[in-house]
Amino acid sequence: MCIHTLNFNPLIQLLMQAYQHILMALNYSSSDQFVITKAMEMSNLYQAKLSIIHVLDDIPMPDTAYGTRIALDKASDNHLLEIEKQRLVTLTDSLGIDHSRCWLVWGSPHQEIALLAEQEKIDLIILGSHPKHGLAVLLSSTADSVLHHASCDLLAIRVPT
Numbered sequence: 001m002c003i004h005t006l007n008f009n010p011l012i013q014l015l016m017q018a019y020q021h022i023l024m025a026l027n028y029s030s031s032d033q034f035v036i037t038k039a040m041e042m043s044n045l046y047q048a049k050l051s052i053i054h055v056l057d058d059i060p061m062p063d064t065a066y067g068t069r070i071a072l073d074k075a076s077d078n079h080l081l082e083i084e085k086q087r088l089v090t091l092t093d094s095l096g097i098d099h100s101r102c103w104l105v106w107g108s109p110h111q112e113i114a115l116l117a118e119q120e121k122i123d124l125i126i127l128g129s130h131p132k133h134g135l136a137v138l139l140s141s142t143a144d145s146v147l148h149h150a151s152c153d154l155l156a157i158r159v160p161t
């Protein structure tokens with residue numbers, strides 16, 4: 001019987017606990033290819049929605065509060081911001097992801113990733129993680145910080161140095 005099969009097939013049981021909405025955090029570094037590959041695999045495996053976040057923390061944004069979501073389809077007179085938007089749109093289009101699932105947020109990466117995950121009911125965040133050596137061990141990585149702030153699962157992809 002069908003029900004009997006469901007109870008005893010571990011693969012089906014695993015898929016029943018499936019992730020439904022996965023968020024990949026991209027920072028335009030060489031780590032992104034590893035994060036994207038794993039996020040695509042996971043979204044195919046679980047038939048989950050896939051979203052992207054990039055947090056802007058490296059261009060001047062006067063008079064903009066941390067946590068501000070930047071609309072991708074509204075032009076601004078901030079030249080650097082327009083470049084960032086175009087970069088994200090190009091990447092999103094190349095992955096075949098709808099713009100409505102693509103988030104550009106001004107703020108602190110770990111805070112905004114965790115906050116968006118909560119607001120958008122994400123159940124798995126995927127990001128990159130590098131091995132640390134020497135004094136760098138004392139500094140908290142984005143993956144460490146997101147882990148402390150997020151309330152959903154987190155998959156840190158080990159990125160080769």
Ligand code: AMP
Pocket residue numbers: 025026027031032035053054055056057109126127128129130141142143
């Ligand atoms: P890091 O701790 O800077 O080495 O970054 C580790 C990972 O955190 C990256 O591979 C990304 O997945 C994510 N990340 C870091 N900075 C950002 C950012 N500004 N926006 C989105 N994701 C980020």
